[in-house]
Amino acid sequence: MKKRKLISAVMACSMVLALAGCGGNGSTPTTQTTTTAETTQTETTTPATTEGQTTTQAEASGDAITLKWAIWDQDATPYWMALKDAYEAKNDNVTIELIDLGSTDYMTVLATQLSGSTSAFDVVTVKDVPGYATLVQKNTIEPLDDYISAANIDLSLYGGATDQITVDGKLYQLPFRNDFWVLFYNKDLFDKAGIDYPTNDMTFEEYDALARQVSSSDFGSSVYGAHYHTWRSAVQLFGVLDGEHSILSGTYDFFKPYYELVLNQETDNICRSFTNLKTEGLHYSAAFSGGDVAMMNMGSWFISTMIANLQSGDYDSSLCGNWAIAKYPHAEGVEAGSTLGTITGIAVTTGASDKDAAWDFVEFVSGTEGAKVMAETGNFPAIMTSEAMDIISSLEGFPQDEQSKAALEVSNLYLEVPYAENVSEINSILDSYHSSIMSGEMTIDEGIAAMNDAIGKILNP
Secondary structure (H helix, E strand, C coil): CHHHHHHHHHHHHHHHHHHHCCCCCCCCCCCCCCCHHHHCCCCCCCCCEECCEECCHHHCCCCCEEEEEEECCCCCCHHHHHHHHHHHHHCCCEEEEEEECCCCCHHHHHHHHHCCCCCCCCEEEECCHHHHHHHHHCCCECCCHHHHHHCCCCHHHHCCCHHHHEECCEECCEEEEEEEEEEEEEHHHHHHHCCCCCCCCCEHHHHHHHHHHHCECCCCCCEECCECCCCCHHHHHHHHCCCCCCCCCCCCHHHHHHHHHHHHHHHCCCCCCHHHHHHHCCCHHHHHHCCCECEEEEECHHHHHHHHHHHHCCCCHHHHCCEEEECCCECCCCCCCEEEEEEEEEEEECCCCCHHHHHHHHHHHHCHHHHHHHHHCCCCECCCCHHHHHHHHCCCCCCCCHHHHHCCCCCEEEECCCCCCCHHHHHHHHHHHHHHHHCCCCCHHHHHHHHHHHHHHHHCC
């Protein structure tokens, strides 16, 4: 295949130059901002070129190739087949064989199957960061940096996500799916109160004031201005939007203002209490669809839930049918559109039968072509091009106001769980003390001090 041969030649040339101690004209990614809207006109997966001629996999010819791809829940996840079909349509000598490992303990099963002397897969889907850490530590997936450089891929288009999964200066996966947090709101509740809707550029102070303004405790028609699910993410991760802190910081005093914001809202009946939510087992979807929650911070995955359940009649349109989204609120001095997220990645195994071919598929899935395919299935790609945003915002049932469409533009994406060898243990500790603070078992200061102590011992043994 021409492209694979070209990539190999570029990589080999780079190694020769390095050994000779000579400088070279290497492919350096173009520097751009992380604002999705500003980068949507850039093609990120343009293959390497020679004398101005671009080669593509579709132009290549050669022996038939089969790539085995590890996935989960094929029947319930439409984008697996969509990505397979789209790639095979461009590359008639390549067959993508989907191997479904199921969603239960997927990463554990995958790590076990990759631990043998021969690989059962050429390409694997990376479901979460802790599992990613295991694959890297076991040396079962390939570093992609040379391929990325040869293809001149601009990593800034991933909104900073790749920086947070880099291991000792190397990148072992590329994201292709992204779920990020936005602010859902019920327009009817704001209309009834005669209050302006949330905007795409609200500080936390403005958000808090708006929640208090729209709240009502009138008998028979009470309205909660805000709602927070019981996950720690719904509170703690407000604090990482400044780009300076993360759950790996080791000291967590930066959580305090956000615990104060939410707990003060609880005291003033602006939101339901954590304790009652735990006792009642009230899911966030039931809370918002019930028609008495004005605003709720939640992941973009809830968009498809809202659309599907309103169309099926499972949600009462008179209660929640007039809904919209806005960008996440932010701290003073932080860029609007900064948000939290989770990624799904794709990687080449160290035991792949044809690593160049495997990389070509990874490049397709994680690039702009794969982004279009993902959007057409109603899922959010890691690279939100203008085309992908148009596709998603044009889905039947998606709010058609311009603000909701613009809310899909992410300026900075901070992972809920960035890479660390011991991130699972850190997560567990933060979960535990979050519950203690929110339930009143510990004060905010006591809970944060306990986090600092317990996680400090992990990070600095």
